[in-house]
Amino acid sequence: MSDTSAPRRPDLSWLWHSVLPPVLGLALLVLIWELVSKGTAGSIPGPNATLQEAVELFSKPFYRNGPNDQGVGWNVLNxxxxVALGFGLAAVVGIPAGFLIGRFDFLGRMFNPIISLLRPVSPLAWLPIGLLVFKGANPAAIWTIFICSIWPMVINTAVGVQRVPKDYLNVARVLNLSEWKVFTKILFPAVLPYMLTGVRLAVGTAWLVIVAAEMLTGGVGIGFWLWDEWNNLNVTHILIAILVIGIVGLLLETALIRLAKAFTFEEVSS
Known part of the structure; x- marks a missing residue:
């Protein structure tokens, strides 16, 4: 007896839910960009002209023609x-501080007013202090990254510690566990998702701030390159710099989200 059942259709729901929406969103952005370009009589280059210039620009991303004329690759790497130096220093200080503030009520009440006072200050307001103390643009920019990155990690880590169920800590007290075992066996696994959220927020903030800091301090960097192209009235390169900043920020965000999901999955499955 022959099989007369109809062939099974492939499931394309992933295409509708995962692929089509972002593609349509990008297409809408390009369409708006093209309309704005035509509405400004070409003073803002359109997508096609920008793409052609970007292909030429990225054909030699690591050229060097002097200290102030370097390829976009060197600017992004710098x-x-x-960001890595400032963020790394903030993580070394902020994550342990968050654990201590969340773990001990006295420290929490002691440092909460300081955090509430300093956290709303614009990161760029700290740049002159960095220039005054460190006498150089590069360490001042790293200092600015440090001061803007530390608050999300301190706050999210402290909140994670404070939300650990009291029953866990009561059991640890009954079993007379050392503070180190409380940290490694109870606090760290429970706080890890909060901590990684703070890290993700801190990296996003750091990438935003470094562009503005470099525009003010100069040197080699994507922010300085953007400002230098504005001084040269090269609008096409300005648009390319904006796209590069967005793409790098998206890659950092995606990498940290995947890292957070990976650690959370391991913790749940253990």
């Missing part, structure tokens, strides 16, 4: 290096 900005990422400053």
């Amino acid at each position: 900005s990422l290096q400053r």
Whole structure:
């Protein structure tokens, strides 16, 4: 007896839910960009002209023609290096501080007013202090990244510690566990998702701030390159710089989201 059942259709729901919406969103952005370009009589380059210039620009991303004339690749790498240094220092200080503030009520009441006072200050307001103390644009930019990155990590880590169920800590007290075992066996696994959220927020803020800091301090970096192209009235390169900043920020965000999901999955499955 022959099989007369109809062939099974492939499931294309993933295409509708995962692929089509972002593609339509990008297409809408390009369409708006093209309309704005035509409405400004070409003073803002359109997508096609920008793409052609970007292909030429990225054909030699690591050229060097002097300290103030370097390829876009060097500018991005220098900005990422400053972000990594400032963010790394903030993580070394902020995450342990968050654990201590969340773990001990006295420290929480002691430092909460300081955090509430300093956190709303614009990160760029700290740049002159960095220039005054460190006597250089590069360490001042790293200092600015540090001061803007530390607050999300301190606050999210402290909140995570404070939300650990009291029953866990009561059991640890009954079992007379050392503070180190409380940290490694109870606090750290429970706080990890909060901590990674703080890290993700801190990296996003750091990447936003480094562009503005470099526009003010100069040197080699994506922010300085953008400002230098404005001084040269090269609007096409300004648009390319904006796209590069957005793409790098998106990649950082995506990488940290995947890292957070990976650690959360391991914790749940253990």
